[in-house]
Amino acid sequence: MPQTPAADAQASTEASFPAAVRDAAVAALIALGLSAPMMGLVPVQSPQGLVLEQRWAPVAIAVAVVFAGRLLLNLTLWRPGRVKRVGYVPPKLEAKLAGLARFLGPLAIAGAVAMPLLPFTERYAIDLGILVLTYVMLGWGLNIVVGLAGLLDLGYVAFYAVGAYSYALLAQYFGLSFWICLPLAGILAAFWGVILGFPVLRLRGDYLAIVTLAFGEIIRIVLLNWYWVTGGPNGISGIPRPSFFGIDFDRGPDGFAATFGLDYSPLHRILFLYYLILALALLTNFVTIRLRRLPIGRAWEALREDEIACRSLGINTVTTKLTAFAIGASFAGFAGSFFATRQGFISPESFVFMESAMILAIVVLGGMGSQFGVAIAAVVMIGGFELFREFSDYRMITFGLVMVLVMIWRPRGLVSSRSPSVFLKEKKAISGSLVQEGHG
């Protein structure tokens, strides 16, 4: 399916070089209008109150970049007469890629298992791996709600918060261990998923998105202000670290190293956390794959395709949607309690709307419904995000820009084709353009 790039319709009909220059000049002029006041004049505090400081260098750079970029694009990608096929992948190739994913999946899992044991792997890489895997898990969890059931949830981070706070509070007040709290956190998150999900299920897509956003914010504000339970903005610290099924990772005689006759190393705990989140993520993946082949999973996808037809076939849309919400939320709950035990400290700061947007972006950019695409998107986004740590000022702005550009390039995400849950003779990938994305 050819996509229309952001090319001016006029620019593509005029064929000459001067036209391209003229168009780029207009764009540069607009850039000047946009950037001159915002970037060139900066109010700063002085003894006389706010005064404007002039900074014309960034404006000049911005205008030059826009002019050069637009000119270059006009002469290459947006050249008049060029068939516009940005982001187009032939269906056959796409099917091949989807088939490749079947081999790449196990390969990637093997790589993930082996990675920390490789001789050249540093501690930093394992830490990064833990972070990436947390987002892979969150992405897969949200994928159930957004990708399969087609319910647009912008408040997913709320369930992540419920999981984290459940573990922190249960451990703090009742002294329960991580392994008891993990399922409890999942159940509590699922419970909240049902509570918040129930009233909003009748809403259509955009409205559902905004209400879930509101719910996410409400939960965060409550966590922020409910001092005597949650510690407010100070959060909860001293959350117990995980134990190896009861054996602590410490130097003591009963510690992990001593028990197994190893030399004590702080790396043991990191490794344990890494394999823990890997196992949790793979569990999410396994359950999702199973669910897709069960009637409930098919009902989710059918719901995404056509809700009215579902009702005519005797599918209870309310409970079907609620299960999607609850199961998606429970995985966020698991991930949340993992997050709490890894950090040892949580505060509402970690559960802002940006996190929800990030997880949703992983799902949508990866390709809704595609487990493989979501994993790739999580690795690329979170990994990329961390690699650019030194340019932390420019990370978020780039992130926002990349979101816009990827949507323009491939509105359906990286892997857009759908693989059928069952087949008679031959499993054929279904082109993304046929797959609906849900209405509510």
Place this chain on the structure above:
Amino acid sequence: MEYFLQQLINGVTLGSIYGLIAIGYTMVYGIVGMINFAHGDVFMVGAFMALIVYLALVAIGITFVPLALLVVLIVAMALTALYGWTVERIAYRPLRGSFRLAPLISAIGMSIFLQNYVQLAQGARVKPLPPVVPGGHQFGAAEGFVVNISNVQILIVVTTVALMAIFTVIVAKTSLGRAQRACEQDRKMASLLGVDVDRTISLTFVMGAALASVAGLMYLLYYGVVDFYIGFVAGVKAFTAAVLGGIGSLPGAMLGGLLIGLIETFWSAYFSVEYKDVAAFSILAIVLIFLPSGLLGRPEVEKV
């Protein structure tokens, strides 16, 4: 009583600001059927533009406040409108007719971009501006209670009412308004009948952004501070206002803005300031669940 009247006045002022932002949401939703997630940030850009233009005027020696404010209003509207136009052109137009989620994700990306762009360009610190419009009036001294109305509050309410009137006339009477309503009904048919759909949609974004910049100016005058983060919460509340009033309806947006402003003010005054955003968000949820077409909106019928 005294306290109540005072809060009423504060609520109406705040509601006017929300109403101005809400119009942008409601017009865009009406015509392209998407939540312009970046609109709150366009409002934030508008507030910055107002601040910068005002300081620039002070710097070149224009200190006569009414003239300065008029110039600020016009220039900030124009500059912010340019932002609105560009956002639509870059992030939304290429996705028109695409999958429903794509524009929403693109809008979230645009919102993140704008926030961080302003943070980078202008710094993360809040910008405090000493009161530009000082003074006010006291009422009720004779009756034994005192209620204050500041000149800023009067200015905000009057400007809002005037702009509201102007825009209602534009939408009701001009050919642009007719084209907008035609596109709302049926975009394909409108284009077959010779309406320039792209231009109409662009102008809708331009109008929305211009009004948001007025809201930004009002916000700046009222609170005296701006920072790069004000767009998010104000945006969600203004969207709530648009939904409450009935999305797609201009008077509805204004009414919704007023109600949200009043609810927030009274909630803060009588219950708790910390949970004022919870009040606004809860209303959003309640309205959408029980009254999805809003107060003045048209109900939507499910077609089987």
Place this chain on the structure above:
Amino acid sequence: MTEELPALPDDVLLRVEHLTMRFGGLTAVNDVSFDVRRGEITALIGPNGAGKTTVFNCITGFYKPTAGRLPLKSHEGVLLLERLRDHQISRKANVARTFQNIRLFGGMTALENLLVAQHEPLMKASGLTVLGVLGIGGFNRAERQAIEKAKVWLERIGLIDRADDPAADLPYGDQRRLEIARAMCTNPVLLCLDEPAAGLNPRESLELNALLRSIRDDDGAAVLLIEHDMSVVMEISDHVVVLDYGKKISDGSPKAVRDDPKVIAAYLGVEDEEVADVEREVEGAEAAR
């Protein structure tokens, strides 16, 4: 429910009793009564805007009627359709339907479409998902049976070779038949079809007639259909009900209805006062013959 359920005669499957549906001030269906009998194909016809689809939506639970009752004999006994929620209509009352503008799950394969229709039994077999996730219980066997049933229907509608293709890729006529097969996979006692022949070419139309007859005769399901194509109606229906402006104006065998002057008047669009004239004309013509 203490209220006494109406006793239906043996051959009556669904009785529409004084059905009325108002939308605001508009009365779309006004006091309509008719019977749908077992082993028959009943056609509901009438000019555009006569209220046919509204009657359909009341029967299939998408609208709650303003007044009237809809007793139906399902596998479980007599039920009042207007008391059931939309998804229960299919589950409890065994009424299935298709839609005027085809509503297949376009991004899912033909086979998957037929499996979604068997949601209820499969859901039970998967132990409400819990056992299914763990891979225990009789789910695999139940799924094999469901696939077998789907295969039977794919054979019957001639789409077995396209079982693994997405429904949205199928030609229009095939989509219509697949939608009927999907509805039949829910084991209905009553199959409601909303303009099944719309947009079909003559050959496809003939295939459809054969399919509907076979559903009536081999599957024992009663068929209620809305149709504009008179040739289809006259050809296959056993019983025709005519609506006009929300009211029933005629009810009987295809022949009786075809000769009913009120029907002719409704289709020719004459005013009420002129009906008498038309009636006289028709009588005159018949006498002359």
